[in-house]
Amino acid sequence: MSIISENAVYFIIAVAIIVILLVWSYVTGRMRKDFSTTTWVLIPVAIAINIAIGQIVVTLKLPVFLDSIGTVLVAVVAGPWAGALTGTLSNIIWGATIDPNAFPWFPVAFFIGLVSGLMANAGWFKNWWKVAVTGFVVALASAIVSTPIAVYLYGGITASGSSFITAYLLQTGQGVVQAVLSTGFLVEPVDKITTAMLAFAIIQGLSKRFVARLPRPENAEVEGGASQTQLFIAIGVVILLVLFAAFMLGNILGG
């Protein structure tokens, strides 16, 4: 019982932080500016992009999901709340049209939008290596948020292919939470870093005139520097992040 109450405290803290952020952006009027008519029109297109690209990836048989490119796109150009809304509705519509199993995972999509929007506001979406870091942070958030859903709703092992890793970790004597969390840390970064980089490539390809009409054009400005060099730095950063993730995994599993 003590574990449950401890987790309930974390849950309440997380909700409180979100509410404070929400009230802050409402009071400062930033929210009203973010949800312009263009944003409201962009959201359905972004949801459709999520679903269409998700299906292209299935056609190409690639080992990633890439089902949140539209979410990250909206989060960067229209702020974290528009991103969070896109993610949430995206999952609800995925559940309502393709597979009802998608419903319970909407908080994960909410956080993908929110976190990538916050990172973009902080200026972490302006060149390749910063985008890689953003993707990594989004991956951590989504691994952490999906853990309680997997544990409480599905008893740890979910219906996705990565459950085999969780099952293996459970067999080696890990606790359920540790096993699910480390599976998330193993699987998510590849997917989310690729998502963030594709979203960045798309933003770079948009015309200046189009971006200027969106609520947060300043987030989409690309920092100078030869893009070749940038890309090499990005690859280096990804390798560093992978080493960091391995170190963290060791800590989780060891402790």
Place this chain on the structure above:
Amino acid sequence: MQERLSFYKKRESAVHRLNPLSKLTLALGIVFVSFLSPYYWTPHLLILFAVIPLSLLGKVLREYINAMLRLILPTAGFLFIMQALFQPLEGVELFRFGFLHPTQESVLFAFANATRIVVMVSSFTIFLLTTHPNELMTDLTRRGLPGQFAYVIISTLQIIPQMQAKAQTIIAAQRSRGLDTESTFFKRAGSLIPLVGPLVFGSLVEVEERAIAIEARGFTSTRVKTSLNSIPDTNKDKLIRWSLIVIIIVTLASRIWLS
């Protein structure tokens, strides 16, 4: 390619005539009770005495069984097998095969868990089979949901089939000019950009025009808008909603005090 993007089946039935909000409460109520109830057999009984009767009452039993076989049972079956084999619960060992040694406890746990997932997905499926998304959105907007949300949901449902058709066209066009979408991993990964690029840029171009078009129709106006279709909300609907809320609270209370 799907013609219409929704599970909805048009029928004349008692469930179809219910107010959309009542049906939503019903679906969520079933989910909450099956997850919160402290008794082991609740989810199983819910399938027998709530989910199946509802699908009969709504005259969607055949569609429900179809969805069950296609979406629900594969997921639940996979869950059951994985959890029965790999949940490390102590107890009476059933058999030992290599490193696998499922116990009676882990099989029981897996059975309850898989049934709960079946209940959850089933109740959403029946809700979607008997409720048209437009009706739900009209009703929720009348109750105070901002019109923008209704716009997002409804227009997404319209855009997705168009987008899927566009994606198929782009894949066919790129293949015909020799893009490799089937060989080695790196070739397939490399062909992602020429497929995603045209799709995304092509659909973003329309955004600006559409924004101007709906702005001209008073999209951001805060005046109360009238609706062409009226959706009935009878006393029976209100009774159903309130009794469901009471049932959920009672289940939550029994969960807290009995476990």
